[in-house]
Amino acid sequence: MSILESILTSPLGKKVTAKAGLAEPPVLRRGRVPAAGPVALASLPGGGIAADVLGHLGVETVEPLLDVADNRTPDEKGRPQPPRYTTRPGALVVDATGLREIPQLELIRQVLRPVMKGLEKSGRVIFLATEAEFVDGLEAKAVAQSIDGIMRTVGKELRGGATANLVLVGPDTRASDLASTLSFLLEGRSAFVSGQVWRVGPAKGDHDGSVSDRPFEGRIVVVTGAARGIGTSIAQTFHRDGAALVVVDVPAAGDALAKVANELRGSALQLDITAPDAGARIAAHVARVHGPDARIHAMVHNAGITRDKMLANLDEKLWASVLDVNLAAEMRINEVLLDHGQPGALASDGRIIGIASTSGWAGNKGQTNYAASKAGVMGLVWAMRDELADSQVTTNGVAPGFIETDMTAAIPYVQREVFRRTNSLSQGGSPVDVAETIAYLCDPASGGVDGQVIRVCGQNLIGR
């Protein structure tokens, strides 16, 4: 810790920073923890699916308060104030799937205004809408995009660790297809996911969409780069949720890897993922430890490296190593594991996860190679959605923003503090936030989430 950091994080220093406008960031609700307050459901005209989903999840809802003239009360100066909830709601779910006309957007405003200062800490505003491509008419398409703009702004205006996200509901989507997504968004698991938009459609496979606290019971999950940091957290999260873990890392990290494996009652595979036979060796290890009939439920390609240099100083070696580890290795491994008949391969309804990055979204000085690899992961995720359209396998990605790890702890304090604060939650994320998002995407009930890249960045200002 630098001297400056020691001073600024001391009790006196905290008072000073608070005066300077750098208040202590809110402590986020995390884990499989529902909101304390009630869930308000605004089922707007033409909607209804959100009510079905919440019913499916067994979540009881209350009517939202509406900011209309009749409901306002004057304050001491006689200015009309929006209605106030007697109990702070934990979440507001806005079902806007049926909105097609500009005047209808007013209905969203009416339900939002009372919650903007009325939500509990780490509250949630969750929008459901229909994607522009699936509505007819210019106005309807414009309205669909308006909802996107509303959500992003709400995310920035909310305080106290509250988040806003938008779920785009595809045609023929059933309530059961959306259950895992709403469960994730309502619980503490989505703590650091804010300002995001992703699609949910009809689920692949025949899972009934029921959610559970241990969805991976009896399922095998492989995590690369698991000896430390985010990878370890991913493994721990899957372990909590019932998975049998196979943790992979380079031979040089073998001792830390063995510790992770033993703590989680899993098994360790020392493997350089860039080896040409890496996929076959993963499958062979799974077959050896779990038997030839065993299949991988989820393959989490977490391993990644940085070799930062300004482009002016970047040689072909640093270029190639980053692209090979972060992107090409993943593709080679997938190709092998997608041969479902092979012992220890991916299950025919398996899950593949790639890790993108804010640098991939927005670019980052000194990281051309890294940005190339991480944007490549996003391209891969999107392409695999089409490639595997007829398969029950889903492919998704997460793009972490500023996450508090050993790696980011090495960034100088002031710079680190800036990175931390430049998002809607005014803080860095925790490795578990990335892990929770991955576990949600890998949930057997998440078969309707495919080809999506979700940013875990607290609505970082950088990138869209």
Added chain:
Amino acid sequence: MPQSPGASLRNAVIVGGNRTPFVKSGGAYAAASNQDMLTAAIDGLVARFGLAGQKVDEVVAGAVLKHTRDFNLTRESVLGSALDPHTPAVDLQQACGTGLEAVIYAANKIRLGQATTAIAGGVDSASDAPIVVKEGLRRALLKASYARKPLDRVKAFTAVRPADLAPVPPAVVEPRTGLSMGESQAQTTAKWGITRQAQDELALASHRNLARAWDSGFFDDLVTPYLKVAKDKILRPETTIEALGKLRPVFGGQDGTMTAGNSTALTDGAAVVLLAEESYAREHHWPVLARVVDAQVAASDYVTGNEDLLLAGARAIPELLERNGLGLDDFTYIEIHEAFASTVLATLAALEQNGTGTVDRAKLNVHGSSLAAGHPFAATGGRIVATLAKMLAEKGAGSKGLISICAAGGMAVTAILEAV
């Protein structure tokens, strides 16, 4: 053809192994105890096979340089590991033969049906070797501890002389001859006429072979890094015959031929192997690398000077081969522990002299041995067994390997493995 005595018994097979990288004593593991290292080696094996929380029928291991506090070294290591605490353990000690003898012990129990799974191996730290006090101080301490009155306690120490306060440093010395292992071997080297050139060439081959095995990733599933060390530290991949030739003799006086380059260094490290009954291993989809076929120990009459301290292998091997109806040519690989380069060369010469046969040097220590890897005494057996078993499995069913490890006290432990 003579029937192997174990024909009606169950098969004990090697399914895998794990060791720490080996490092020179006083180096990276200087602060690690035998228990620390053995626990790490077990944990690495447990992680590789996903055995955390599971019971293994028995763990057998040992150390040559042992503290009195380590009276239950292996059991304590098991309790510190991720294994089910219901896993029993035993300490076993046969000098440098410890690791291989532990494998034989485990294999025999499995073959007899007394165990189905076992972990066998050993550990040694010459960094954490027990420092012994001199006899005068020891007697005084003993007397004081039995004294009833405080004054008697003080009196007990009046007999202590300043010289008694100097600790006795650990040394690898044969109690009956007073000669260090190196000086004993220097006599053997001279007696058998082993040249400096031949020793240096063997040492060079050891380094080259081990380096090649590391480069090919052979040890990726046999070694788990420890204390930030990922690779054997004694290994010198770049060494040359010229560089080895420049080293000064350390044993056998000024005209000696034994140097630090062709003698093993004092080493810290641990190695274990996982054994199982063959059908159990197959049911659990474990790799069946090699079967433990048979074993033989022998000892030499070295105290009288009639025989050599480290050449008992040349007595054990013919007995082992005869019982199994095998000749040296029947083996794909032969592993002779390189205590010193000249030990290996003298053993080869003795095998020729006693009519056992000639070892094809191309089959010898193909992935290197103790000169390059180092020799943490009790860990060497586990290293060799895991390495050989994997080599045999890669070669294919029916390929056989012979192991010979010499040990202090004029002993040698030998065994046959066969890929199945």
